[in-house]
Amino acid sequence: MSRLRKDPRAERQERQVAAAGRRPRIDVGHREAKAASGRLRRDPWREWSASLVGESRRKRYDRSQRQMEHGNSARLTRARARDGVEATEISPGQPAVRVIDEPAFLVFAVITAAGGRLSRLDRQLLGAARLLADAGDGGGAAVAITAAFDPVTAKDLARSLGEAGADRVLSVPGDIHPSGTAAALRHHVEAFAPRHMLFAEDGDSADLARRLAVSLNEPLFAGVEHLTPRSAVRALRNGTREVALAPPLLMTLGEDRMKPYESGPCEARPLDIEVGPFGGDPAILSVEIIPGDPASLALSETDFVVSAGNGVSDFAAFGDLAAVLKATPGASRVVCDAGLMPRAAQVGASGTVLAADCYLALGISGAPQHLQGIAGCEHVIAVNTDLHAAMIERAGLAIVQDAQLVMPALVKLLAERQA
Amino acid sequence: MTAAAFLPWLVVAMIAVAVVQIARRLFLWRRGKPATVDWLAGLKALPSRYLVDVHHVVDRDRSASKMHVPTAGGLVLASSLLVLGLVPAIAGSRAYWALVALAFLVMSAGVGLEARRRYPRALPRLSLGQWQRFPVLLGLFAGGGLLTSLLAALGNPLPALSFLTLIATATGGLALASTAATGPMRHALAGAAHLVAHPRPDRFGGGRSTGLRPLDLSVETPWSEKRREEPFEEEGPQKLGVETPSDFAWTRLLAFDACVQCGRCEAACPAFAAGQPLSPKHLIADLAAATAGGHVRPYAGQPYPNARETIGAAGLHAPIIAPDGMVHPDTLWSCTTCRACVEECPMMIEHVDAIVDLRRFQTLELGAVPLKAEEPLANFRGCDEPNGRALKERTDFAAGLALPRIADKGEADVLLWLGQAAYDLRGQRTLKALIQTLKSAGVDFAVLGDEERDCGDLARRLGDEATFQRLARANIAALSRYGFKRILTADPHALHVIRNEYPAFGGHYEVIHHTAFLAELVAAKRLAPAPLTGRAVTYHDPCYLGRYQGEVEAPRDLLDALGLERREMARSGKRSMCCGGGGGAPATDIPGDTRIPDIRMGQAMDTGARTVAVACPQCTAMLEGVTGERPEVKDVAELLWEALQAGERTNGPAVRELEPA
Amino acid sequence: MKTIVLLSDARNPVSGRQQLSRLEAQAIGLAAGLCEKPRGLHAGSGEDGVSAGLGHGLAGLDIIDLPATDDPLPALAGFIAKAMGGAGAPELILCGRRGEGGEETGLVPYRLAETLGLPILADAVAIRAGEIAGTLVVDQAMAKGARRRVTIKLPAIVTVHSLAPPPMPFAFGRMRRGEIRHHEPLERLGLPDTAARSDASAEERPHRARPKLMRQSGTASGGPNLHVGPEPDEAARLILDYLEANGIRRYGSS
Structure with missing residues (x-):
């Protein structure tokens, strides 16, 4: 994971003294650093300890496919190393940075x-x-x-x-x-x-x-x-x-x-390089960026959805919250069936399957069809009164609290921060 | 001079007024498109059409026939007698006036019966407004005429009173005559003329004529070689479908005027019952009103349920279906083309033809189909299949059944038309049961395989005539390559289209529905089903089999042969109610208060039967879509296969022996 | 403003029959909003697919008859250059973001722009005539629903993004009325075909479906993320901090 892998053959080659027609001789005194081969040495211990979760230290699969930030990983390594195995000793602190000084291409x-x-x-x-x-x-x-x-x-x-x-x-x-x-x-x-x-x-x-x-x-x-x-x-x-x-x-x-x-x-x-100013296309007379209005965006196009379920009863407040959060409002099937939100706002297998980065679920327990709709969301925040709801389990940030109480608090806090 | 002496002249005046009014209407009708009418045959057939066919329908509602016979009879009799009164010698006879009084008495009795239908409260399906006033005017005329002629018969004892009654008679009579073109009275002449010049003469005398007429698309198409490098013509080919009232043939405009707004169509309409914005009566009244343009009375029946507002501008040359027109598009797209309205109409009006003609314009010229119906039509254009599936996947469901292909055999007794059901998991169960039954009976059959395209029913009912004709021609070309005696299908829609609508494109085939075919096999003892006793079933007639083909017996015979206890729903046979699956209604999906299949399933549950027997994949899908506690839905073929398997378990060898070599 | 829509040789994925590509149908919809009689231009063989464009709103269709294997670019460039020299010169050329039937790299509009010396804008979702005559205002699709509104001097080439309004519905009657003109490829303009060079080592074969990577969530911060029964204010703070820490939104002055 961190150190460069040794390449004994290359090292031997490096130290050979050229002598035509005879057995190669090793120059034992040769100590010059050699260019990195590019392949890294794995650190299985570190990988192992990073994949342990919870107090019970059970192994789990890391499906996040995210590069663990090295600071974090170091911290985790220290914190979660098995008793008696000093993982930090194997690869202490900052991992080695891979350097390619003179790239071939x-x-x-x-x-x-x-x-x-x-x-x-x-x-x-x-x-x-x-x-x-x-x-x-x-x-x-x-x-x-x-x-x-x-x-x-x-x-x-x-x-x-x-x-x-x-x-x-x-x-x-x-x-x-x-x-x-x-x-x-x-x-x-x-x-x-x-x-x-x-x-x-x-x-x-x-x-x-x-x-x-x-x-x-x-x-x-x-x-x-x-x-x-x-x-x-x-x-x-x-x-x-x-x-x-x-x-x-x-x-x-x-x-x-x-x-x-x-x-x-x-x-x-x-890389420092002089880049002269490049004139734009003379045919282009003006350019203006119009930021997307999350409220009017289609669910499939937005990056941040705030969604209401059974636990939300005040839909005016929910609409206000979505506006101040700059998020696109969505809803669970129950809410859409009841006519409290338009059908186009329905998230889930039978509604819209999201490609958003973040999903804030207010009062949604997380039916399987609903979870299918948010399978692509990287960040999920759940606010729900039920500790055992599927959405709480799915969420990256789970808050067991009444969504109706959290909504006004969020609006208030946003107003304070924006002031 | 007695007051009664004026009565003949009143009739003459009424006739004169009516003639002027009707002439105006005639002029309006003539502005429709030309139509070829066999006048001689029509006139010859008029009495039987009126007295047999019309009466048969009217008589389903006894109160209507009891009311109409004396009213119309009395009116015609009294008027004819009074015209005779122009001869002074006759007018002097008191016996003559007694006769006239008798005629008026008959009419008065009829009017009294009619009034009972409307007062104190009219039947809900009847229209109010001028229709509600109609018996009042008839009553004035009949009652006044009765008293006037009675007084004359008695030797004119009260001259003052007789003049008063004469005034009443004249008021009623002239009011009726002056509304002969726009009011309720117009149904008399328009109705008679409609019976003579009916666009579907084959309907009468027990025949059936249900296939849609092809639209002529033969005008130059853009891909024809001739058009190369030619300048663009502003005046393109003829308009397709119906946009304005003047695009209807004049015989059809006439038919709209024949409507008596009795509301039987409305009572039978599944879309109306489900609260979708369609009432056939309202639509025909709107079409009649649109024809007349500005000078029409407002409609006084029940409104389209849940209808969206329209501005209601009308005219002979104004679009009917438009944002500012008479009729909202949702009305048009709510129709399931079940023909229940046509079946019930005592005036023999063809509502479905009108709806399809209007749809054709919307689809072919404007592309204005409901959003959800765009996809199946696009799929038809792209790959000949409404769900976008490959044609070669049609036989995938029968992978284990060794389904013979006609391309391998060259010919077969029976060509099995699989239809749309082959792509649907539920429909595949029915087809598997059918195929296994055919095999156990040793029927020599084969399928077209990937040469079978969609029959085009959905495209045609959605108004896409171009796609339908392309599919029909392609299918006919494929069918013509092989030898077979009959086409067998489990889909009444395909059956109808191939049997009744392909002949217009040169495809003449003997097509048989699987219920009739299986009934034949059972009757011929080629199948030996064990009795499935102890089960009650109710049979739901598919519209495209019962009403469209008149085939209601074969499936019932088959169910009886299985030893099932058969219970009939309140609406069955040719007057059955639609499941909501026809005419592209599931694709257009116009919202209502409830769903049509829910209503139909409710009717099935009222019989207490635990099984609903069906004979159409659309009905199966629609009725199975009903949620909650409900009877199981089984195709007749599935029930038969069940009985056959039961038979095989009990006396297996017997079945073997029955198999022909 | 006179508008030409370039049409490619798309095929139905199920039946393999020629059809109109949806993007180009959307382009026709945009063109019809600008121009009374937009015309389609297609270089290739067969007109069954592209003639559907007439049903979607084109007034006419020009087809340059070419063998299916030929590079359409020189013929297209020649045709447009000739049209631009004459009266009623086209001012706007619309095309889908990526044509179908050829190399399917989406390079044709760019090569055309290079050959004809026209400016090109990509990914239009809305277009309208500019306030100054001879200009066009194009809304380009960007990530997260943002739009870039570019005013460009005509004539220009604009490619259309799939987020543009849905195409006008197909109407058979419109298609029947539309006019199709066939042309011989007369002039050929343009760069040598660069695609040919890539063909040397290229191997075409039936497609093998390859699964995409699964999109799965990860809990970004490593700490305990379950909070049972916090005060609503605390819960609000946790949510906003999470949103800001993960760069979803930035609230406040920071």
């Missing part, structure tokens, strides 16, 4: 990192870039390219980029429109000549990828479904055919196709 991953945070797809892109950078003999470097890399949040972002597998970070001007960004990207491509370049098949990244492809007159391998160092595969003709080839220069990646990088942190060293 570069793999670019263009990520969004909206708000200075890496999204799932960002991590998956970096995971794919890591995979390609470690392909074959390895020695490649994964370069995260982002427009969000501003000096204020730089430290946090750099750290999470490193954990997500980025060896280098390259910034592009945070142009408000992709046409300018595309020009900057082209500049980077010409300056660094990356072996591969990965984009998200989504939003502006998809637009950028195509602008760059046309600008470089390179083919684009769009919507990769499966990627190995040897081949990239994408679907064609409504998913009835697929085409496979060796990973080309330009690729776009769909969501949830590649695993994020899960081993020890990488360096995420910022």
Whole structure:
């Protein structure tokens, strides 16, 4: 997990003294550090102790697929190490940062990192870039390219980029429109000549990828479904055919196709490069961002849903709460059946299946069909009077309390914080 | 000069007024589309159509026939007698006036019976307004005429009174005549003319005519080679379907005027009963009112249930179904095309034809189908199947049954048309029972396999005539490649479409429903079911089998042959109530107060039977969708298969012997 | 404003028959809101699929007859360039975000823009004419329901996002009235086909379904996250802190 794996063969080779026609001789005095092979040494103890939960120290599967923050993991390791096994002694404190000083080649991953945070797809892109950078003999470097890399949040972002597998970070001007960004990207491509370049098949990244492809007159391998160092595969003709080839220069990646990088942190060293100002497209006269209004968004499009169930009786207050929380209101089936919320607001297998990041369930016990509807939500907060409700079990933050009482308290606290 | 001497002239005046009024109406009717009418045959058949067919329907409500015969008879008799009174010699005879008085007496009696239906409180299905005033006017005319002629017969003892009664007679008579075009009286002439020029002459004399007429789509289609590089024509091909009253054929406009607003259709309509915004009576009244444009009286019957507001602008050339038109689209899409209204209509009006014509315009010209119905229609266009399933998956359910394909055999006695049920888990159970039964009877049968497309019933009832015709032609082309004697199907919708609607496209087939076919096999002793005694069943007639085909006996015979105790629901046979599954109603899904299948299941539960026998996959699906405690729903084929298996358990070898070589 | 909608050779996934792609049907809907008589443009063989565009609101359809295997770009570029030179030149070219039937990379609009020297905007969900003549206001879909409102000088190419309003319903009568013109591919303009280069090592084969990664939740903070019976104010604080710590929302001045 943390230390680099030893490569005895390579070390031997390193120490050999060249002497033609004779048995190789080892130069015992040779102590020069060797470049990292790129493969990391696993630390099974640490993995084991990190996967223990609760007082009883039972093993459980970690389905979170999240890179444990290294601070946290160290803390957990210390706190939860089995008695008599000093896990901290095996890998104390900060894990070693993986450094690639002189990369053999570069793999670019263009990520969004909206708000200075890496999204799932960002991590998956970096995971794919890591995979390609470690392909074959390895020695490649994964370069995260982002427009969000501003000096204020730089430290946090750099750290999470490193954990997500980025060896280098390259910034592009945070142009408000992709046409300018595309020009900057082209500049980077010409300056660094990356072996591969990965984009998200989504939003502006998809637009950028195509602008760059046309600008470089390179083919684009769009919507990769499966990627190995040897081949990239994408679907064609409504998913009835697929085409496979060796990973080309330009690729776009769909969501949830590649695993994020899960081993020890990488360096995420910022690359300094002069990027001249790139004028935007002269045809674009004005650009204005209109933030999404969560209240009017479709449930399937929003990122944060606050949902009411049987435990909510005051729907006017619920509506107010949703507005001040800047969340999209949803409801359980019971509430929709009773006509207290519109049918379009129903969350669950027979209503809308959410793709939101966060779900705040007020007074919802969590019927199986309802839980199916929120299976994709990363963060679930439950407020319910029943300690044994399925929703309480599912939640990342579970509060056993009457939702009717929590709602006004939330509104009040929000008003205080915003004051 | 006596007052009675004016009566003949009153009749002449009434006739004159009525002729002028009717001429105006005639002019209106003639602005509809042309229609070919066999006048001679129609006129020849009029008496029998009126006295047999119409009377048969009217007589289902005894109070109606008891009321109508004396009223209409008396009116016609009195008026004819009075015209004779123009001859001075006759007018002088007191016996003549006694005769006239007798005619008026008959009419008065009829009017009295009619008034009983309306006063003090009218039957709920009847319309009020001018219809409620109608017996008053008739009463004035009949009563006044009776007294006037009676006084004349008695030698005119009270001249002053007789002039008073004459005034009453004249008021009633002229009021009736002046509303001959717009008021209730118009039903007399329009009704008679409608019977002569009926768009479905085959309906009379015991025949059935239920298939929809094809729409002519043959005008140049955009993909025809001829149109290459030709300039765009502003005036495109003809409008498809009916948008305004003038798009109806004139015989159909005539039919709307024949409506007497008796409300029998409304009482029979499943959508109305479920609180969906449809009343066939209201719709026909609206169509008649729309034809007349501005000068119509408001409708005074029960409103469309849960109807949304419409502005109600009307005119011969104004769209009927429009935001500012007469009828809200929800009304149109509530119909299940069950034909219960048509079956009940004493004036032989074809409500379903009108609804389908209106739907055709909405679908073909505007694409304005309800949101949920867009998907099945899109799937039809994409892959010939309303749920978007592959045609080759149709036979997947029968993987273990070794279903023979006609493509492998080339020919078979019976071609089994699987239909939509083959994709549905519940429908597959019925089909499996049917297939196993056929095998045990040794029937030489085969299926089309992936060459079977959807029959097109749903598309056609939703107004998508283009898709229907494409599917029909493709199916006919597939069927024409193979040799078979009969088509067997468990789906009455497919049965109806193939039997009655494919002939217009050159596909003439003998189609048999599985209930009739199985009844044949049992009667021929090719199957030996063990009696399933001790079970009470009630049989639900599918609309497309009972009303559309008139086949109500075979399934009952089969159930009787199984030794089941058969109980009839309040509405059964040709007057059965719909399950709510036809006409694309499940796809359009117009909300109401309750659901049609719930009502029907309630009727089934009233019989106390523990099993509802069905014979249609739509009915099965709709009735099984009823929640709560309810009888089990079993297809007749499933019951038969159950009985066969019971028979095999008891005397297995016997069945073997019955199998033909 | 005269609008052309590019139509690709989409197929029904079940039957394999030609059909109109939904994105392009949505594009037609957007075009019909701007232009009285939007026209469709298709380069390829067969018109069964694209003619449905007439039923969805196109007034006319131009088909450049090409073998199905040919790159449609030069023919399209040639046709549009010629049209733009003449009277009633198209001002707006709409297309789906990704056409079907060819390489399906979504590059055609971009290559077209490059060839014709037109600006391109992606992922439109709404378009309307700008206040100044000859401009267009395009709302582009962004994450979390945000929209980017871009005013662009015409002529331009705009691709349409699936979040655009649903297409106008199909009407057979409209399709029957629509006019189809067939054209021979006359002029060919454009870059050499870059797709050809990728074909060397490419292997096309039947699709193998590969499961996506499961989306599962994780409890982000490691501590005990179950709070039984806290005071409502405390509960509110816990919820807001959780939301802010996980970057869902930022409330207050921070």
